[in-house]
Amino acid sequence: MNVIEWLFDAQLHIGNQAILWREIVGNMFGLASALGGMRRRIWAWPVGIVGNALLFTVFLGAVFDTPNPINLYGQAGRQLMFIAVSIYGWYQWSRSRNSPTHVAVAPRWAGNRVRILLGLGMVGGTLLLTPIFTALGSFEPVWADAWIFTGSLLATYGMAKGWTEFWLIWVAVDIVGVPLLVSAGYYASALLYVFYGVFTLIGFFVWMRVQRRAKLATALS
Template sequence: MPASCVAKWKDAGMNPIEWLFDAQLIIGGQTILWREIIGNLFGMASAVGGMRRKVWAWPVGILGNVLLLTVFLGAVFGTPNPVNLLGQAGRQVMFIIVSIYGWVQWSESRRTGEHTAVTPHWASNKTRVLLGLGLIGGTLVLIPIFRALGSFEPVWADAWIFMGSLLATYGMAKGWVEFWLIWIAVDIVGVPLLISAGYYASAVLYLFYGGFTLVGFFIWMRVHRRNSLSIETAFPDPTLKH
């Protein structure tokens, strides 16, 4: 039988905020919160803005983070899915903090006369090593902390997603092309974890993110190559013999 979609309203007279918090969608017997869907759509819009290097990507992403924070603390907020993904919830707080930093950074670039909010460039080899060590080391440090707090198993996946999201968001703020690759590493682990925890809307969006991040990576790489060629043409190396 085809899946039936039924929006549940607890109170016909509720205000928009109450509706956003309580509204549910039932698909094939599975309950999905509308704020999980809307929060992920904000995240998708933010990713599109990031790919286009638009400053508005940061505040839009923050709105999605606030919504998803309440979703991933299911047991705290009494949602239909009583599963706490502490890494997922904690990364929403981290997103908000790092996004404010990115928002300031990109806004400052625009105020100083730059054509775009950020100029994509490759990180140095030293930075790449530090990113790799930070992802692995941070995950190992967070595993016992998340497990002690009662996060959903496998805890290592939740910790990996948290650290990867932290590094990817910081990398986006800095304009490193590699940040898209970190997102791919996050998505590969995130999709099966979210499905096993029952967060189906987020899992579907993560799956879509995987393809989207590949596109974003090649776009930023192409922009970097074009900028490098423009600089080389405008300011040729005088030491080169023709």
């Protein structure tokens, strides 16, 4: 068995529960990407893409004949969305790669108008996608799957734009994501979502501090 076959089929057994190692590894890549995003490093994007590719196969359990036969179409679909938006973010941040500080983006507030649009987008996207995911046969409650997909899209786009508020969108995603993943039996992802929730709050305050320092440096210059 080569490394790729092992990664695809290997399982961790805890009691009577079987967890795919690629679910664990995919989420660890996601956590590493979040760390890179907090530090505003370009490598966050390609690292995240690797994790997305792995998790896409995990959340289509029935399709890929995994130990968990539950399909979460919103979770699987958002991995493809992540890859597409990450390519955009990678391009956006790489435009500043020659910065002396090697920092790809300067955090800033999105502003009230954008915040309103993001809020409407969260609600509207959830309402739009819920019947679509229902027709595909996604796991109940389907609105939660749609909420996670929509929030993930907006948060990833916000990260690419450098809006500090994107961290708070992730918090909203994690609050819904943890109970959904537990009920669907994706325990490794649910546990990582708990860490994500704490991490995203830390990231939010880190970016706020960066903004304050930049504002102070501008005032003193």
